[in-house]
Every structure is written in structure tokens, then in C-alpha cells.
Amino acid sequence: MKISDQLIKDLAPKKFGKRGVIWTIFLSVIIVLGIIAYIDQLIKGQEVTNMRDYALWGIYISNFVFFVATSFVGSVTVAILRLTKNSWRTPLVRIAEIISVAAIIMAGITIMIDMARPDRLLNLFIHARLQSPITWDVVIIPTYIVISLLLLYFPLIPDLAILKGPLEKTQPRLSKLYGKMALKWNGSKAQKALQEKSIRIIAIMIIPVGLLLQTIDAWLFSTTYRIGWDSTNFAPYFISGAFVAGVGALVVVIFLVRWFKKLENYITDSHFDKLGKFLVLACLTYLYFNVNEYFIPFFTAKKGEMAHLDMLFTGSYAPLFWLVIIGGLVLPILVLLFKKGRRPKSMFVIGILVVLGSWWKRFIIVTPTLLHPFLPIQGVPESWRHYFPSTHEWLITGATLAMAFLIITVLVRYLPVIPIQRTADEQQMLQSSKNSKS
Amino acid sequence: MEENNKKTRRKFIDKGLKLGLVTAIGGVGLSKISSKLAAKPSKGSGETMELMTTDGTLIQVDSAEVVKQKPSHDHDEKYNVREGMPNRKFVMVIDLAKCKNALKCQNACNKHHYITGDNAWLKVYKMQESEDTAPYWMPSTCMHCDKPACVTVCPVDATFKRRDGLVLIDNERCIGCRFCMAACPYSTRVFNWSEPNQGETSEITLEMDMDLHQHAPSHPEHAGVPSIKGTVDKCDFCPHAIANGELPHCVTACPNGVFYFGDKYEDTVNNGEETVRLSKLLKDKAGYRLMESLGTEPSVYYLPPTDRLVDFEDGLDKYKEFESVEKTESL
Numbered sequence: 172m173k174i175s176d177q178l179i180k181d182l183a184p185k186k187f188g189k190r191g192v193i194w195t196i197f198l199s200v201i202i203v204l205g206i207i208a209y210i211d212q213l214i215k216g217q218e219v220t221n222m223r224d225y226a227l228w229g230i231y232i233s234n235f236v237f238f239v240a241t242s243f244v245g246s247v248t249v250a251i252l253r254l255t256k257n258s259w260r261t262p263l264v265r266i267a268e269i270i271s272v273a274a275i276i277m278a279g280i281t282i283m284i285d286m287a288r289p290d291r292l293l294n295l296f297i298h299a300r301l302q303s304p305i306t307w308d309v310v311i312i313p314t315y316i317v318i319s320l321l322l323l324y325f326p327l328i329p330d331l332a333i334l335k336g337p338l339e340k341t342q343p344r345l346s347k348l349y350g351k352m353a354l355k356w357n358g359s360k361a362q363k364a365l366q367e368k369s370i371r372i373i374a375i376m377i378i379p380v381g382l383l384l385q386t387i388d389a390w391l392f393s394t395t396y397r398i399g400w401d402s403t404n405f406a407p408y409f410i411s412g413a414f415v416a417g418v419g420a421l422v423v424v425i426f427l428v429r430w431f432k433k434l435e436n437y438i439t440d441s442h443f444d445k446l447g448k449f450l451v452l453a454c455l456t457y458l459y460f461n462v463n464e465y466f467i468p469f470f471t472a473k474k475g476e477m478a479h480l481d482m483l484f485t486g487s488y489a490p491l492f493w494l495v496i497i498g499g500l501v502l503p504i505l506v507l508l509f510k511k512g513r514r515p516k517s518m519f520v521i522g523i524l525v526v527l528g529s530w531w532k533r534f535i536i537v538t539p540t541l542l543h544p545f546l547p548i549q550g551v552p553e554s555w556r557h558y559f560p561s562t563h564e565w566l567i568t569g570a571t572l573a574m575a576f577l578i579i580t581v582l583v584r585y586l587p588v589i590p591i592q593r594t595a596d597e598q599q600m601l602q603s604s605k606n607s608k609s
Numbered sequence: 610m611e612e613n614n615k616k617t618r619r620k621f622i623d624k625g626l627k628l629g630l631v632t633a634i635g636g637v638g639l640s641k642i643s644s645k646l647a648a649k650p651s652k653g654s655g656e657t658m659e660l661m662t663t664d665g666t667l668i669q670v671d672s673a674e675v676v677k678q679k680p681s682h683d684h685d686e687k688y689n690v691r692e693g694m695p696n697r698k699f700v701m702v703i704d705l706a707k708c709k710n711a712l713k714c715q716n717a718c719n720k721h722h723y724i725t726g727d728n729a730w731l732k733v734y735k736m737q738e739s740e741d742t743a744p745y746w747m748p749s750t751c752m753h754c755d756k757p758a759c760v761t762v763c764p765v766d767a768t769f770k771r772r773d774g775l776v777l778i779d780n781e782r783c784i785g786c787r788f789c790m791a792a793c794p795y796s797t798r799v800f801n802w803s804e805p806n807q808g809e810t811s812e813i814t815l816e817m818d819m820d821l822h823q824h825a826p827s828h829p830e831h832a833g834v835p836s837i838k839g840t841v842d843k844c845d846f847c848p849h850a851i852a853n854g855e856l857p858h859c860v861t862a863c864p865n866g867v868f869y870f871g872d873k874y875e876d877t878v879n880n881g882e883e884t885v886r887l888s889k890l891l892k893d894k895a896g897y898r899l900m901e902s903l904g905t906e907p908s909v910y911y912l913p914p915t916d917r918l919v920d921f922e923d924g925l926d927k928y929k930e931f932e933s934v935e936k937t938e939s940l
Contacts, residue, residue: 217785217840218803224728227787227800287785287839291765294784300766304766351920361616394762395795396903408848544796544902546749550732551934 198573205570219563227560231285233533238278244417245271246381250374262589268323269525273578305388326336329592332356371409385410398475399540426519447513499528693771702869705914708746709926717862723807728799729933730844733921751797751844752907759789776831783840798843805836
């Protein structure tokens with residue numbers, strides 16, 4: 172079992188080029204701006220946001236929901252494709268795991284930004300009450316972070332051992348770190364069996380935990396009486412939405428990584444084709460739940476529901492609503508149904524549309540509902556009847572997105588983004604099956 | 610060979626750990642059982658005592674088993690702010706037929722709770738069910754629900770329900786997640802988006818009240834004083850007034866006797882002018898509660914706006930769609 176030099180040369184982490192450095196600096200600047208805005212928010216209070224007593228949640232919450240949704244990609248691609256034995260996943264899983272880790276960590280941070288008293292964070296543990304959906308979130312998010320990290324780490328161990336030697340001269344520090352993290356991996360049968368078993372356990376565990384995470388996220392809303400949230404459809408609606416957001420993000424990141432790292436030999440057009448089919452499945456499922464979510468209340472046309480739907484279909488949120496539904500869901504489905512639409516470049520554009528659509532979709536789920544409560548909005552300034560994020564909110568939210576990108580960038584820089592050991596194994600298997608045939 | 614050694618060592622550790630766990634659990638169990646067994650045939654002093662049970666039968670007990678009970682110190686002495694006033698259940702009745710949108714209730718509430726934000730705790734809504742029905746004024750306070758949605762969703766028990774019916778907020782504990790505000794169907798909760806700046810008078814009130822009732826600052830019963838940045842506030846049914854045997858500020862301020870406040874256990878409510886039987890009032894005037902269908906079980910009842918003596922238009926000159934807290938220069 173020898174790993175070819177070519178494989179190592181192609182897949183070993185490389186130092187940043189000029190573009191990498193500029194990109195990292197760009198992200199850092201956005202993050203610094205966001206941190207400054209956040210400190211200002213801490214000092215002045217959430218007055219600096221455009222949230223008020225009616226629009227009491229804004230883009231902090233919708234951004235949080237977006238991160239949670241995106242983190243679902245780890246469960247879907249890695250675990251489900253693994254259990255269904257879809258071998259085309261090999262070059263994609265590591266990137267999916269990286270996105271998952273970055274998104275769930277940022278979800279945890281984002282939710283704290285929305286808390287007006289982050290200094291009292293410990294109250295969530297000291298005075299925790301099990302009946303509050305927020306407490307369920309406090310339990311499930313750290314659990315998902317741990318499982319996601321393990322799912323990233325376990326398959327990484329053999330690759331780290333492989334790369335330790337080749338990197339010794341070019342990047343000695345990294346090589347040393349790899350050596351430690353490889354946990355004395357020597358590729359023996361016993362070790363392999365143990366690793367295989369550990370991965371299997373984690374891959375199975377992440378499915379129920381991932382589903383629970385999305386469910387709890389949906390329940391944050393559907394456990395209230397609010398029109399537009401009070402829906403039994405909400406958990407599956409969120410799960411299918413997470414499927415879309417996660418795979419969409421995966422498409423975008425895969426394309427960029429392949430382009431920057433010149434991995435065309437490993438991530439082929441056929442991978443994009445498969446991924447495109449996967450994404451169209453996700454979009455169709457989500458469209459189905461969207462129809463459920465909007466059509467049934469529209470049909471029964473209860474007064475409160477209609478106030479909500481009018482706001483979305485023809486009212487102040489209509490342009491955004493239709494842009495998200497058509498641009499972020501219907502159009503991608505139409506394009507991806509055709510083979511030509513599933514080529515890398517077209518997939519990249521569609522992926523960006525899907526991710527943008529997913530982000531704004533959360534905004535549409537969170538805010539409009541709050542702006543038509545059961546009792547009329549009276550006795551408060553006129554501006555409280557609308558909501559659009561303030562500069563502070565944009566800066567801070569931009570920083571959280573930049574931080575997610577930075578985590579992804581750093582992990583892509585320092586880890587082999589395509590599993591080396593497994594690629595080698597698969598190549599060997601392919602070779603031997605060819606030999607036996609001839 | 611080395612491989613083999615490793616395996617047996619692993620097995621040994623694995624089995625050893627399991628065995629240890631079983632032993633530990635078994636040991637604890639055994640000691641529990643044995644202590645129970647041992648307790649039964651206690652030595653006994655040989656002497657017996659005659660005692661009377663609560664239902665009046667005489668029994669004989671070994672005198673060695675008789676232990677003097679420690680007197681409870683907590684009983685009836687300490688007032689628990691999370692339990693509330695013993696044997697009370699506060700309710701409010703709002704008679705919509707009498708409301709002329711005089712807004713004295715709101716002004717009094719704003720003043721006594723030192724409300725500095727833009728959203729009052731007490732609001733008088735201009736309501737109209739449909740085009741063909743008459744408009745009416747509807748004052749709304751916190752409903753102090755018996756099944757409060759806000760309390761259910763609070764992750765830190767900062768907002769709580771008391772035995773005397775009040776739903777209050779511990780703003781020293783609130784983390785500012787605003788989930789309670791999203792959960793409340795009556796939109797009654799307000800948030801301190803910035804530093805409340807309640808002024809000097811509020812501090813004087815606070816000190817006076819602290820002296821009178823001997824409690825810490827930022828007490829949930831404390832008339833919204835002090836409000837704290839990044840926490841939630843709302844109508845508190847004025848426990849500081851109740852404690853002094855007074856009616857809530859909105860009740861006493863109303864010139865039209867719209868608000869009745871009282872105790873459900875005593876079945877009486879008072880609007881500052883008359884005391885009436887709660888059950889009779891609700892029966893005679895067909896009282897109802899807001900959004901009964903949600904199952905929140907509010908403590909505030911409404912009497913329908915029937916037979917109104919004054920035109921709806923009379924209140925319109927006071928109606929301000931975009932303001933509920935008057936901004937005064939000197940606070």
C-alpha cells in the first residue's frame with residue numbers, strides 16, 4: 172500500500188499564494204469592523220440596531236438560523252451518502268465537514284450577539300429551565316459542534332500520518348503538529364478497524380443529532396402563537412431548507428477550492444453533475460414544504476393568516492419574497508434539471524443563488540411575522556412598524572459571515588481538503604479490478 | 610507478539626473496568642439493602658411511649674424512635690417574592706363600555722413606573738372588529754395569564770408566575786433574548802433597548818421603598834425601578850401599591866371607573882368607587898377574556914363595550930397613533 176508521490180504532491184496543503192493572502196486580509200478587515208460595531212453595541216445597548224419592541228428579532232436571528240441550516244451539510248453529505256454507499260462523495264466529504272464545523276461554530280457565536288445581556292450568559296446554565304426551547308438549543312449546539320469536529324478529525328488521522336513526512340522540509344511546524352495529531356497512526360489492521368468503527372458510530376450519530384438541531388431551530392419559532400410561525404409543518408420545512416442551504420454552500424465552496432487548488436483531476440465534472448442532482452432533490456423537497464407552508468393558509472384565508480400572506484405576496488416584502496422563491500428555488504430547479512445546467516460553472520452560479528436565497532429566506536421567515544401581532548401596533552413611533560437592519564447590524568452580521576469564511580479558509584489551507592488515504596485506496600481498488608478483468 | 614500482548618492488555622483493562630463498575634454498583638446496592646435490613650430490628654430501649662396521631666388514635670411507639678422535630682424557621686416569616694402574597698389571587702376587570710380614552714391610566718402608569726422608553730406598559734387601543742361594527746377603546750395591561758406563554762419559554766426563569774396570580778420579571782437575571790416578547794400574544798412586553806435613564810426621582814422612590822419593605826434594589830415587585838438596559842419590562846399589577854393596601858395606579862387614576870381590581874378568592878373587585886361581586890359582574894355584563902382560544906387563561910377580564918354613554922369620537926382628540934409615553938424635559 173504505497174501512496175503515490177503524485178497524489179501527495181497534488182493534495183498536500185500548500186502555502187498561500189498572493190490571492191490567498193489578499194483574501195485573508197480582506198476577511199480580517201471585515202471581522203475587525205464587525206468587532207468594533209459589536210463593542211459599540213455592548214456599550215450603547217441594542218438601541219444601535221433597528222430592532223424594536225415589535226420587530227424584536229432581526230438579522231441576528233435570521234443569520235443564526237442560516238448558519239444552523241448550513242451546518243446541516245455535514246449530516247447530509249457525509250453521513251447519508253456514506254450510509255447509502257455513494258462512493259462519489261469521497262473528494263467532497265472533507266470540504267462538507269469543514270463547512271459544517273465553521274457554520275455551527277458561527278451559529279453559536281451569532282446567537283450570543285443577539286443576547287442583549289451577554290454578560291449573563293452563565294445564567295443559561297445556572298438557572299437553566301428544561302421547558303424552554305432555548306435550553307434545548309444550548310444542549311444541542313455544543314453537541315453538534317463536538318460531533319462535527321470528530322467527524323472531521325477521525326477520517327483525517329491517516330492523512331495526517333501520510334503527510335507528516337513529505338511536509339517535514341517545506342512546512343516543519345505543520346509537520347510536527349500533524350505528527351502529534353496523527354496519534355501514532357501506522358495503518359495497521361487493528362487501527363484501521365478501530366478507525367472504521369469510530370467513523371461509523373459518529374456518522375450514524377450525526378444524523379439524529381443533525382435532524383434534532385434543525386427541529387429545535389424550527390421549534391424556537393413554532394412554539395409561539397405567532398401567525399406565520401405557529402405551524403406543525405415547521406420542523407420538516409426547516410430540515411428541507413437546511414438541506415438546500417447546506418448543499419448550496421457545498422457547491423460554492425467546492426467550486427472555489429477546486430479552482431484555487433487546481434483539483435480538476437480529483438473533483439471532476441461528473442462530481443458536479445451528481446452534486447447538482449443532489450441539490451435539485453433538495454430544492455424540490457423544499458419547494459414542496461414551501462407550498463404546504465404558504466398554500467394551505469392561503470386557501471383557508473383566515474384573517475390573521477391573510478394579513479401575513481398579503482405582506483409577503485403583494486405587500487412590502489413581496490419583491491424580496493418572490494426574488495427568494497423564484498431566484499433561490501424555482502430557477503435553480505429549472506436549470507439543474509438539465510445536464511448542461513449541472514456543469515461546474517453553471518453550478519457555481521446556481522450555488523451562489525441558492526445560498527443568497529437561503530439567507531434572505533430566513534429573513535423572510537423571522538421578521539414579517541413579528542410585524543403583524545394579534546393586537547394592532549399602536550402608540551409606538553411609526554418607524555417601529557418596519558424593519559430593515561441598521562449599519563451596526565450589517566457590519567456585525569458581515570463579520571460573522573467573514574468569520575465563517577475565515578474558518579473555512581484556514582482549514583482548507585492547513586488540512587488536505589481531499590481525503591488522501593481513501594482516494595489512494597479507491598485508486599488501488601480500481602486498478603486491481605481492471606487487472607483482474609484483463 | 611507485541612501485537613498480541615497489546616490485545617490482551619486492552620482486554621484486561623476493558624474487562625477490569627467493566628468488572629469494577631459492576632462491583633461499585635453492586636456494592637452501593639448491597640450497602641443500601643443491608644442498612645434497611647439492619648434498621649428493622651433496631652435495639653430499642655425497651656420503653657414505649659403513648660402518642661396521639663393527628664386523627665386522634667393513640668399509638669405506642671418505642672421511645673428510642675421519638676425524635677424532637679426541629680421548628681421550621683422559614684414558615685410564615687420570610688416573604689418569598691417568587692411565591693407572592695399568601696392566599697390571594699389578583700384579577701382585573703376592564704369595562705369597555707365606560708372607557709373614553711381619557712388616558713389618565715396611561716399617564717399615571719408611565720409616571721409611577723418611571724417609563725422612559727417609547728412604548729408604554731399600558732395602552733389604550735383603538736379597536737374595530739369589522740367595518741359594520743362600532744369602534745371602541747380598549748385599554749390593555751399585562752394579562753397576568755395563569756398559563757403564561759412568556760414564562761414557559763424563558764430559558765433562565767427570569768420571568769415567573771406567582772401563586773397570587775402575578776407574572777413578574779427578575780431583571781437582574783434576564784439575559785435579554787426577547788423570547789418572552791415573541792411568545793406573548795398580547796404584545797405587552799417592552800424592552801430596554803438603551804440605558805433607561807429614569808432620573809433622580811426614581812432613585813428616591815427606590816430608596817423609600819427599600820426602607821419601607823426592606824428588600825434589595827431591583828426587586829421584581831419594584832414598580833419598574835430601576836429598569837435595566839437589555840432586559841424586558843412590563844405591567845406588574847403594581848404589587849408595591851397592593852402591599853400598602855392601595856389599588857394599582859391605573860385603577861385610581863381612571864376618571865370613568867373603567868378598571869376594577871380585586872381578589873378572585875374574595876370574589877370582589879373595586880374600581881375606586883364601588884366594590885362589586887366579581888362573579889356577578891362577569892355574569893351580568895357577559896365578561897370575557899382576550900384570545901380565550903389560545904388557552905393562556907388571562908387574569909384580566911373585559912366587559913363588552915355595550916350601551917356606551919359617550920360617542921367614540923370624544924376620545925379621538927386624545928388618540929395618538931405613534932406615541933404612548935409623553936416625553937418630558939425634566940425627569
